[in-house]
Amino acid sequence: MSGGRAGGDWFPFRVPQDGASITLVCLPHAGAGASMFWSWAQLMPGDVEVLAVQYPGREDRLDEPAITDMPQLVGSVADALAGRLDRPYAVFGHSLGALIGYELALELRHRGARVPLALMASGRRAPHLGRDPLPPAERTDQALVERLRRLDGTSSRVLDRPELLAMMLPALRADLTMADGYHWVDAPPLACPIFPIAGDRDPHVSAEELALWRLHTIAPMPPRMLPGDHFSILADGSLVSEVADLLRAGVTRL
DSSP states (O other): OOOOOOSGGGSOOOOOOTTOOEEEEEEOOTTOOGGGGHHHHHHSOTTEEEEEOOOTTSGGGTTSOOOOOHHHHHHHHHHHHTTSOSSOEEEEEETHHHHHHHHHHHHHHHTTOOOOSOEEEESOOOGGGOOOOOOGGGOSHHHHHHHHHHHTOSOHHHHTOHHHHHHHHHHHHHHHHHHHTOOOOOOOOBSSOEEEEEETTOTTOOHHHHHGGGGGBSSBOOOEEESSOTTHHHHTSHHHHHHHHHHHTTGGGO
16 A cells, blocks of 8 residues: 555554545554555545554554553544644544544544544444443453454454464453443533444444434434444445445535
8 A cells, every 4th residue: 555654653554645625534443453444545535535543552553552541542542633633534433443433532622623524433332321341251362263253353364373363362352451441421412423333233233322322412413224244344345335425425514
């Protein structure tokens, strides 16, 4: 993929878009890195520049300790974005990334930063609903690998190679610890629209839970239910097409 480094380790790739008018800040799901958004930069409308966030402890930041505290991670991402929000921007996050995106929007509001055009919350129930932590028996290496196989969100080329698993599992554990330690704090609704998106067969979020994102914005939008489950909407391109359509239609400029 062409393009230089942007903003240091937090943004490991960037494809310059001549005449880009919108920045799309993309936040990965648990255990994942910025590379999951490489193809998005090619598939988005020409006036959208994709800025994928790289959390510590994975991919080109593998030698750094992963962050297990949500406020610390969100504050660091907000710091990294300082000076990069000079044009209109939207925030997209999938699963844990949607929760991080919500907290990031709150933090940016607290700092007096430009309000995002939209928050696109994918594959995640509304933040006030919380989640049940995984019991210890489901946190063993074997249990986590089996869980990844069932969710079909990780290539078998990774799951069948112990050396690759050894690099991925610590980041996944750190992200699960962060998710387990998250406690929603009541806050005024965001001024930007929130677009909730999920697969219609996603076992982690129901249509009713997805719709409750409306409580966290003054500009609620109807949930989008796409064909597929938690990860297949990523793998088959349904999700990137939905996000591209929203941006292309100019819905987020409302």
